Amino acid sequence: MEQQSQWVGIDVSKASLDVCLRPSGEQFQVKNQASGIVKLIEHLQRFKIQQVILEASGGLELDAAQALQEKGFAISIINPRQARDFAKASGKLAKTDRIDAAVLAHFGEAMQPAVTVLASACEQALQAAVTRRRQLVEMLTAEKNRQSSLRGKMRQSVDEHLEWLEDRIRELDDEIEQLSQAHEQWRSRITILKSVPGIGKVIATTLVAALPELGQVNDKRISALVGVAPLNRDSGKFRGSRTIWGGRANVRAALYMGALVAVQHNPILKSFYARLLSQGKAKKVALTACMHKLLRILNAMIRDGKPWQLPTLASEGN
Template identity: 55%
Template sequence: MTRIPVFVGIDVSKDRLDVALRPMSDHWAVANQDADIATLVARLRHHAPTLIVLEATGGLELPLTGELAAAGLPVVVVNPRQVRDFAKATGRLAKTDTLDAAVLAQFAEAVRPALRPLPDAETQALSALLTRRRQLIEMCTAEKNRLGSALPPVHRGIRTHIAWLDRRLAEIDEDLAHTIRESPLWREKDDLLQSTPGVGPVLARTLLASLPELGTLTHKQIAALVGVAPLNRDSGTFRGTRRVWGGRAHVRAVLYMSALAASRFNPVIRTFYQRLCAAGKAKKVALTACMRKLLTILNAILKHQTPWTLPFSHSS
């Protein structure tokens, strides 16, 4: 007798886990704590699901994801925007925890996102440091903006807070450097990435923590994953302007700054950028192309374990 494939969606919140199964339309909820997670994992193992889908929820999903993976269950963490777009496309406009779990199960059944290796504890720790670094930078930028429009009585307090944020940012950078240097594998990859002109420690560490697929995919796949591959916007006889969107926005933001530096100091990227501008391309379009080219080069460097050299030739 053929076993029916079972698809599971789990909506994760701080205090509760809502679970939905398809195609049997079963659903229940448990507390988001260790004992209940263990019971949930055992119950799901009994169902032998084909796929379990969770949304990325800023780290709340990590304990459950780790337990599911340790139990050998096929679990995927997906971008929440993909799921909301899917829900809208299927006419589900209401949003509750129970409905969200049902949508996740339906998404698992219909889309079947590919399984990817989950980050280990070291990678999660590095990612947490990078996330905190971004938060500190955002807070520092906000305080500097406030300082420009604030009245004199509050200037001292704002400057004190900015100084504290700068010190904490320096400490985070030290922690990141120490974490990288403690791992021989990461240290080797970090050295390879930073051998490229225009690539500094921030981009190298961001790629290590947030783009572990770098060096394992083709140049087209890695560009699409980050969101720097131009996508067509055509319909009938209409031919729209190709645009980049989606992907991992925080990686793309750091890559943009590195491409900006590389367009001045990396001979390959600089020549490429100047050629595009000379051909009439807008500077923003040319810089986006430089982001894609720089990412392609870094992908090839890690794939072939070869540091930057001139002339540099890359392969997919």
């Protein structure tokens, strides 16, 4: 008899991987380390696997997900909120590792989420370097804010830390430059993005590293991925304002900085921002709309492989 296709849910923790197969109902646990992942793959290879569902768990899921993908398994890494909402809707109010694994398997079978394609080793290295640079810049800003209120040895300690952070950031800038220039496609994309008034090297590199879907999907999808698509909050007679939520916070932060510059120096975004303000829109709302418009422009440019061209872009819809 032909084997029945199985949906696999894996609940990830630092120490272990709790696994559930659906509809067989089989459950088992392995260690979240190389030897345990080998056992996981060997066990799953006995079955006809439709898809493996994992939650994004702060990177704890990546080793298992990468190994599964390399062995040919279709994987999907979903937002934990999706899984929790699905559990509540299914009446699964209790929460244990075994229950969570079963919920993920059920979610996969019912919702059939899109397959996640993990980044290559080079892409992961670039993403890690860009993320670490952002973290160090945040630390640098925090230390500068403390600096003025300190005296004596404490002030000297902060000064030394600031010097160390600045050195590390410069080293990361060199590393990011080397990584981003190592691939022709990345070089081309960064050059195209930097041609837009408001987009500098740091923002362009962040977009290339953290948003590889740019230029590969439609405007609606890319806006949802970043979290700048306005979402309805209407129910019954209530009509709420449109809001944005979810998405990739690091990309959204980079896009926000780009929009701040663009509304002053980019002629299209500048006029768009001014028009929204003249219509009575709050500055925050207008700036968010500019982020959305800027992202759509960047998506079209990467898709078409064309740098910034004011006449062409000016003819696009608002």
